[in-house]
Amino acid sequence: MGTVTTTSAPGTASTSARALARDHLTRAILASARAQLGTVGPAALSVRAVARDVGLASSAVYRYFASRDDLLTALLVACFDEHGEAVEAAADAVDPADLSGRWSAVAHAFRGWALEHPWDYALLYGSPVPGYEAPAQTVGPATRVTRVLMGLLVDAAAAGVPLARPDEPAPGPAFHAAMTGLRGFAGADLPDDVVLAGLAAWSGLVGGVTLELFGHLDNAVGDREAWFDALTRRLDPFSPSRAG
């Protein structure tokens, strides 16, 4: 669905001059689109501008991407992968037993990438692009970050750490039923309090970065690092277990 057609069968790396040229141009188009996305936002991405940038007629770009939406899909996959990789790397650099440390690393990597690529972040976690529906091929890369977070939850559950706060009422059976899909996705039978704690932390993280990046803290919060540090600590779902 990304490229229109492929001369060689999938897996067999053709080295013909034509295939090489095709590969090169596909990459150039994607890179140019990515660069344009960095300055102008997904909704304003222009196939014609990309074509001008790589030195092609606008119609020629359609030999490589069937439509603007296809180009958007490729960008979506690239950004999700890059973002996921950054978060994974940060999580893996921390002692696996230190859940709070892993959480903090994940949160800061999440925000760090977003600050470096604000429009890419908007493509991933901002408003949907009006006419565009993300195809199935994007859900894999899209879930890399959530997979990292779920890894934290699975480890917490395996260690038997309760993530509910002392006074927090247990989520009811409706919540348990609602989370069937997520439990299946995690591949582990996570307790409800763990799932809820994880989702709340995830919401707070996305919300915090979104508020900052989309300008909702502009006249309210000065030092953004201090703000995010404090937010991360406050959201840390594993923090209660450290003291108690």
Place this chain on the structure above:
Amino acid sequence: MGTVTTTSAPGTASTSARALARDHLTRAILASARAQLGTVGPAALSVRAVARDVGLASSAVYRYFASRDDLLTALLVACFDEHGEAVEAAADAVDPADLSGRWSAVAHAFRGWALEHPWDYALLYGSPVPGYEAPAQTVGPATRVTRVLMGLLVDAAAAGVPLARPDEPAPGPAFHAAMTGLRGFAGADLPDDVVLAGLAAWSGLVGGVTLELFGHLDNAVGDREAWFDALTRRLDPFSPSRAG
């Protein structure tokens, strides 16, 4: 900046046929734009489509709104006001002494309006529109919701309720300094733990609604009401004080 010019001085309601017609058409354009926004998203809003809808030549619309961005600004103000009013009404319908109840009402009203107006919500809290910079006149309406939340924090601070969790480390001096703008905005000298608790709850709320509305819970969470109920309770910054 909204309308191009006004025949009558501001405040004096002119009843001349021309002024009436102008008022009527301005409203019709805004209503049509709002309706179009409801189906297609801010980035795809088309002045020409609005013109067709209200039965005008596209050029005539520019007699009423100087540009597409001006129309967007008017929509932004209208949506912020509507959203703020919904949240305010929900908060005012609860016993003022019941902080957790007010929080829950605010959160559910926030989400309720967002679910009813997904694209309007995207305009308010989603990605920035590429070429568009929100003018100063939007910040007033934009802060209505946050004002309600800050009212909660001010009341909590006045009641001397500590909002930090038992094991939570106090935010440092850098955080205190970062929140100068917000304290000035609140008009009260809120303690750091109260500010942090409020911002974290605010982040979680925006993040939760954003995740749900922008499709990030699609294959993970079934019953959305159950999920949001549980999230709201988990995020409730006043909950610890109830039990302790």
Place this chain on the structure above:
DNA sequence: TCTTCTTCGAGAGCGGTGCTCTCGTCTGAG
């Protein structure tokens, strides 16, 4: 080597967009 099939790039073109300018018309104030 010659031929045939496919791929590719360019250009023209269609209907859409935001926006500007001009040109008649009509209104309201002096």
Place this chain on the structure above:
DNA sequence: CTCAGACGAGAGCACCGCTCTCGAAGAAGA
């Protein structure tokens, strides 16, 4: 009653996504 100002329509400009056609160039078979 007159005349400046407001107004609507239309043409036009530069841009957009996308399609179609056509000629050049590469790949593959005879």
